[in-house]
Amino acid sequence: MIPTIAEAASLIAAKKLSPVELMRECESRIAAQNGALHAFILETPERALADAKAAEARQMAGMLKGKLDGIPIGHKDIYSTAGIRTTCHSAQLIDNVPAEDAVTVAKWRDAGVVLMGKLATHEFAFGGPSFDLPWPPARNPWNTECFTSGSSSGTGAAVAAGLILGGTGSDTGGSIRGPAALCGIAGIKPTYGLCSRTGIYPLAQTLDHAGPMAWTSEDCAILLEAMAGHDPSDPGSAARPAPRFDLAQDWRGRRVGLIRHMHEQDNPVSPATLKGIEETAEILRKLGATVVDVTLPSLQEFNAAGWVTLSGEAWAVHEEWMRSQPLKYGEFLRGRLALGGLLSAGDYIQAQRQRRDLIARSVAASADVDLLLTAAAPGEAPRIREVPKWASLEKPNFTIAFNLLGWPALTICTGFGEGGLPVAAQIIGKPWQDGLVLAAGHAVERENGARGKRP
Amino acid sequence: MPEPLPPDQFATMMAQAGISLPAAEVEDLRHAHARLAGMLEALRKPAPKLVAEPAFTFSTEK
Numbered sequence: 335m336i337p338t339i340a341e342a343a344s345l346i347a348a349k350k351l352s353p354v355e356l357m358r359e360c361e362s363r364i365a366a367q368n369g370a371l372h373a374f375i376l377e378t379p380e381r382a383l384a385d386a387k388a389a390e391a392r393q394m395a396g397m398l399k400g401k402l403d404g405i406p407i408g409h410k411d412i413y414s415t416a417g418i419r420t421t422c423h424s425a426q427l428i429d430n431v432p433a434e435d436a437v438t439v440a441k442w443r444d445a446g447v448v449l450m451g452k453l454a455t456h457e458f459a460f461g462g463p464s465f466d467l468p469w470p471p472a473r474n475p476w477n478t479e480c481f482t483s484g485s486s487s488g489t490g491a492a493v494a495a496g497l498i499l500g501g502t503g504s505d506t507g508g509s510i511r512g513p514a515a516l517c518g519i520a521g522i523k524p525t526y527g528l529c530s531r532t533g534i535y536p537l538a539q540t541l542d543h544a545g546p547m548a549w550t551s552e553d554c555a556i557l558l559e560a561m562a563g564h565d566p567s568d569p570g571s572a573a574r575p576a577p578r579f580d581l582a583q584d585w586r587g588r589r590v591g592l593i594r595h596m597h598e599q600d601n602p603v604s605p606a607t608l609k610g611i612e613e614t615a616e617i618l619r620k621l622g623a624t625v626v627d628v629t630l631p632s633l634q635e636f637n638a639a640g641w642v643t644l645s646g647e648a649w650a651v652h653e654e655w656m657r658s659q660p661l662k663y664g665e666f667l668r669g670r671l672a673l674g675g676l677l678s679a680g681d682y683i684q685a686q687r688q689r690r691d692l693i694a695r696s697v698a699a700s701a702d703v704d705l706l707l708t709a710a711a712p713g714e715a716p717r718i719r720e721v722p723k724w725a726s727l728e729k730p731n732f733t734i735a736f737n738l739l740g741w742p743a744l745t746i747c748t749g750f751g752e753g754g755l756p757v758a759a760q761i762i763g764k765p766w767q768d769g770l771v772l773a774a775g776h777a778v779e780r781e782n783g784a785r786g787k788r789p
Numbered sequence: 790m791p792e793p794l795p796p797d798q799f800a801t802m803m804a805q806a807g808i809s810l811p812a813a814e815v816e817d818l819r820h821a822h823a824r825l826a827g828m829l830e831a832l833r834k835p836a837p838k839l840v841a842e843p844a845f846t847f848s849t850e851k
Binding site: 635 | 802831
């Protein structure tokens with residue numbers, strides 16, 4: 335079985351695992367599985383070998399940089415990579431080769447990661463699953479007829495299948511937490527402002543978050559520590575030092591708010607998903623936390639403000655191409671972007687007023703708790719060919735609420751449903767409590783048994 | 790959910806936005822727009838107490 339990042343880091347530090355051998359293992363898994371999964375849209379074998387050899391040299395010299403030194407990763411293809419094609423999975427940017435790494439890419443590079451390649455995404459992180467793009471959509475490794483969710487679809491598939499040990503995602507309305515849920519891995523949307531977005535193609539600037547995805551919460555913590563930190567070139571980046579996470583928390587005295595109405599009334603979830611949420615609450619309760627019900631604004635209210643904000647801001651990013659060369663986008667994306675072009679300035683301002691009101695009400699409603707708990711997705715992955723173009727308008731999702739709030743939110747796998755596919759829960763924290771959120775995920779994963787099974 | 794706009798009115802709206810898409814996609818979009826209009830109706834209410842202009846809606850320190 336492919337190791338976690340934490341396991342691999344220990345083995346590499348003890349000189350019991352060669353970074354080159356680990357890279358070769360991932361390379362052979364990519365060769366065997368990527369033809370069915372389409373998780374990678376560009377492999378970088380020469381770069382991977384060079385990175386792995388450099389890490390091995392540091393290992394032999396006793397000069398490892400840290401836990402990410404020699405760890406095979408991939409980047410979502412909206413992250414700029416110097417000298418390596420970065421397309422946003424779109425014909426619009428099919429020949430784009432950035433001159434510089436995104437700030438977060440550079441941080442991981444400096445930490446010693448082994449870059450295996452660029453990962454599939456929904457087109458510009460908004461248009462998928464699409465079959466009319468230069469590359470096919472990523473497939474779910476638990477069942478390749480099924481959807482990965484998106485937009486960080488390639489990262490979700492590649493991590494779950496053990497093609498890489500971790501990767502980057504971005505999350506504007508759930509694009510880290512959705513694929514983490516359907517692919518059965520962990521993924522955190524950090525607090526707004528914790529990670530730089532410089533060099534990551536924008537979707538909606540007030541909602542965009544960069545974050546990591548990995549098999550476990552512990553691995554996400556390792557990746558996020560190396561990804562976070564102030565970036566003066568991103569106006570949304572907070573001037574705070576990069577965090578160090580302590581996952582060994584004492585849960586006695588902690589309070590967890592169960593947002594029952596979100597997953598029982600606003601968008602009722604599957605029985606397996608509900609069971610996983612209840613078990614997550616029970617594990618935290620047994621560890622000493624107090625679990626109480628909390629009522630936040632409805633998912634419908636969050637979704638109205640969220641989708642109008644997202645659509646309006648996305649239109650502003652893509653307006654020029656939507657007018658001059660709309661047919662170079664896939665059908666799903668050009669339709670979704672066009673909807674944003676039909677909004678008025680008044681619509682957008684009303685959404686911002688609603689957003690402010692939602693933040694105020696959510697802060698008040700969660701004043702007495704340390705963490706919140708609800709679903710990350712309604713159930714198991716649907717079949718990829720049956721995902722509707724306008725799914726986000728049909729039912730509210732569980733994720734965009736926390737993009738509007740900017741609060742850290744983590745998806746963890748809680749088990750498996752009737753179809754044998756993963757189900758998940760979402761753990762949310764107050765701003766800058768990313769470490770507490772990850773600690774909760776880590777504590778639950780150690781107890782719930784869902785990390786013992788790979789696709 | 791509100792009724793979709795009449796096709797000619799929707800075509801005018803598309804033209805004003807400078808958007809030109811294949812006919813089948815325009816028709817699909819016309820129906821999707823009605824769903825979005827339902828969301829917009831939920832947003833068009835008297836400004837809440839904590840009125841905020843867009844530039845000040847989000848703070849990284851909150």
